[in-house]
Amino acid sequence: MMTFESLHQQKDHLLLNCISGSKAYNLALPSSDTDKKGVFILPKRQLFGFEQVQQVSNQSNDEVYFELKRFLELLLKNNPNILELLNTPKDCVLYKHPLLDLIKPEDFLSKLCLETFAGYAASQIKKARGLNKKINKAFESERRSVLDFCYVVQGSGSVALKEWLTEHQFRQEECGLSKLPHFRDVYLLYHQHQLKQGEKLFGIISGSNADDVQLTSVPKGIEPLAVMNFNKDAYSVYCREFREYWDWVNKRNEIRYQSTLSHGKNYDAKNMMHTFRLLAMAEEIAQYKEVRVHRPDREFLLKIRSGAFEYDELMAMVKEKLEEIKSIYERSTLPEAPDAAHAEELLIWIREEFYKVWK
Numbered sequence: 001m002m003t004f005e006s007l008h009q010q011k012d013h014l015l016l017n018c019i020s021g022s023k024a025y026n027l028a029l030p031s032s033d034t035d036k037k038g039v040f041i042l043p044k045r046q047l048f049g050f051e052q053v054q055q056v057s058n059q060s061n062d063e064v065y066f067e068l069k070r071f072l073e074l075l076l077k078n079n080p081n082i083l084e085l086l087n088t089p090k091d092c093v094l095y096k097h098p099l100l101d102l103i104k105p106e107d108f109l110s111k112l113c114l115e116t117f118a119g120y121a122a123s124q125i126k127k128a129r130g131l132n133k134k135i136n137k138a139f140e141s142e143r144r145s146v147l148d149f150c151y152v153v154q155g156s157g158s159v160a161l162k163e164w165l166t167e168h169q170f171r172q173e174e175c176g177l178s179k180l181p182h183f184r185d186v187y188l189l190y191h192q193h194q195l196k197q198g199e200k201l202f203g204i205i206s207g208s209n210a211d212d213v214q215l216t217s218v219p220k221g222i223e224p225l226a227v228m229n230f231n232k233d234a235y236s237v238y239c240r241e242f243r244e245y246w247d248w249v250n251k252r253n254e255i256r257y258q259s260t261l262s263h264g265k266n267y268d269a270k271n272m273m274h275t276f277r278l279l280a281m282a283e284e285i286a287q288y289k290e291v292r293v294h295r296p297d298r299e300f301l302l303k304i305r306s307g308a309f310e311y312d313e314l315m316a317m318v319k320e321k322l323e324e325i326k327s328i329y330e331r332s333t334l335p336e337a338p339d340a341a342h343a344e345e346l347l348i349w350i351r352e353e354f355y356k357v358w359k
Helices: 004-009 044-048 068-076 080-086 098-102 113-136 161-168 232-251 254-262 269-288 298-305 311-331 340-355
Strands: 014-020 035-040 055-057 063-067 093-096 150-154 157-160 175-179 186-191 226-230
Touching (some): 004 063, 063 068, 068 080, 068 340, 080 113, 098 340, 113 269, 113 311, 269 298, 269 311
Antiparallel strands (some): 014 035, 014 093, 150 157, 175 186, 186 226
């Protein structure tokens, strides 16, 4: 089976090997790593066998290689990473097999790039908004209780349940609830002192980890002490955001996160830089029918990365740019999608020619 290691041991099956990422974009900093991407072709025996590997990568995933068929499939979808690979600047191409010259970049550009480049950029903006929200809305380490979302009717208003319990010197474990008919998430509240000896209430919640209030059977004839509402919708939203926040904290790249905080603008500046790069490339594809990987707007993009702009300023720029790009694509003469039949012919031809020499 083809692996990253075996591909580099039998380099005869490597069709394309390129430096990618920031160094290809002309956006590298002294601290930037060297990423690589490329294309390989399966040995003929593996192609006909069960183990048809579509891509291989090293452990850190900064070197990724796509099998020829997968490469062409992604080109047909106008995948940004693959179109960039096909259009890698010459000084970043480490090796290119002559057969790969048959795959012409202009044959694969289409109006799909509006969605794959600009659409992906828009999704990254949504992600940036989410990050901005997380940074500015940090959650405590312990999740709040159901009790924090319960309120007791008092006069013409309401008071927090916890405050009401403190005022009456009650513990929630000594209280009980019964359902108030026809009112969603509204309950009648009772206390243990109202019951006869031997009768027991079981608490408003079953414990600190409870996700809902609990009901207790209350003897007839006892008047409730209060009417209580559990704001279940607010509690559900809080629990989801609490979970998402701590999942993000546990999974985030701490070095990159500290970099985000360092410029004081509370957004991922590197991610925002690439968002604007994608928007610019989407516009260029529609206007000039070419993918410009080496960025002429390096200075502007690196200013974004340095945190030179305010978050709201960037959001306004993105909104305006997206509208412009949509208008350009509406007027563009690009085809709706690449020619799949042509891509299949290329796949077959390249395989046939390659396998004449290599089995």
